[in-house]
Amino acid sequence: MFLIPCPYCGERDQSEFAYAYQAHVHRPKDPDRLTDKEWADFVFIRDNPKGVFAERWIHAAGCRRYFNLMRNTATDEILAVYRIDEPQPKVEPALPATPSGEAPIGSGNDAVKVVKPAERGS
Ligand SMILES: [Zn+2]
Numbered sequence: 834m835f836l837i838p839c840p841y842c843g844e845r846d847q848s849e850f851a852y853a854y855q856a857h858v859h860r861p862k863d864p865d866r867l868t869d870k871e872w873a874d875f876v877f878i879r880d881n882p883k884g885v886f887a888e889r890w891i892h893a894a895g896c897r898r899y900f901n902l903m904r905n906t907a908t909d910e911i912l913a914v915y916r917i918d919e920p921q922p923k924v925e926p927a928l929p930a931t932p933s934g935e936a937p938i939g940s941g942n943d944a945v946k947v948v949k950p951a952e953r954g955s
Contacts, residue, residue, distance in 0.1 A: 834846060835847035835909070837849075837850050837890070837902070837914075838911070838914050839892045839895060839896065839898075839900065839914070840914050840915060840916050841892070841896045841898055841900070841916075842892060845892070845895055848894070849893065849894035850891065850892055850894075850895075851890065851891050851893045852888060852889075852890055853888075853889040853890055853891050854879070854888075854889050855879045855880060855886075855887065855888060855889070856887035856888055856889045856901040856902075856917075856921070857921060858875075858879070860875070882906060884905060884907060884926060885903060885904070885906075885912060885924060885925075885926050886903070886905075886906050887901055887902075887903055887921055888901065888902050888903075888904055889901055889902075889917070890902050899917055900914060900915065900916055900917060901914070901916070901917055901919075902914050902915075903915075903921075903924050905926040907926075908926070910926065
């Protein structure tokens with residue numbers, strides 16, 4: 834079970850929430866002055882970092898309010914939750930130390946998975 838702390842309702846199951854989009858993306862003040870490429874970049878291009886990412890979520894099966902969430906995309910660790918009228922907090926991810934420097938959870942890095950002797954088949 835994955836819990837998300839709604840800033841209005843408290844901690845609830847992830848199934849009550851829906852991801853909306855990248856947080857802190859603002860509509861251009863004068864879109865008529867943009868080139869087609871600039872407009873397309875605004876509409877379609879979003880960051881996709883491995884690490885800390887500011888996301889906008891909605892508590893769809895709860896209060897139906899939007900809020901922002903800072904999440905480490907490598908580990909799914911929620912680092913901060915804040916209302917959309919609040920400033921973005923500064924957060925540092927606490928990545929677990931591994932020999933390769935990769936996060937062991939959600940990284941897709943098989944080299945850091947722990948294999949028990951019984952699972953080796955030898
Ligand atoms: Zn809520």
